[in-house]
Amino acid sequence: MAITLTQKAADHIRNFLTKRGKGEGIRLGVKTSGCSGMAYVLEFVDVVNTDDLAFDSFGVKVFTDPKSLVYIDGTELDYVKEGLNEGFKFYNPNVQNECGCGESFNV
Template sequence: MAVTLTESAATHVKNFIAKRGKGAGLRLGVRTSGCSGMAYKLEFADEANDDDLHFESYGVTVLVDPKSLIYLEGTELDFVREGLNEGFKFNNPNVKDACGCGESFNV
């Protein structure tokens, strides 16, 4: 399996990297945090780390460290607009429970 982006998310990432003027792709990961145990990390990467796993979606490179992959395997990252709000939405098939505020999850 892989970590993928929807076309909407890929378009948003490409536009942001173009505005920045540099970037190797999007780095996804997890960290220990919140009331449910894990939280997503999302950042634009200027270069890949030696141990990063590389996934391609709609022309965007998604970088994931090996320790995070067990929590992110099969995840699809979407970019959604709901009313006046917009942002990334993680569609992660591994999530068993999430906190009420949506900040953290567990697998």
């Protein structure tokens, strides 16, 4: 069971944490949303919850809750630039279908 970051994603997150001046890492979770059922939630972690699971990639900690891990176990988070657009891309081996806009998924 693991969630990983690519080197580019880890560097990007590390830079943001440095600019913020605080933070333990990032939290990756899911919520019910969108046309396919679930959407990713990504936020900074300033306080670690007692039930959080922690994964380390390239020196950056990724936290998740046990309920979300069921849907995102094995996910790799990358940071990509495509033309004028840039952002995080999720490679989740559990996804069965995604909506056309890429905002939501189901497993």
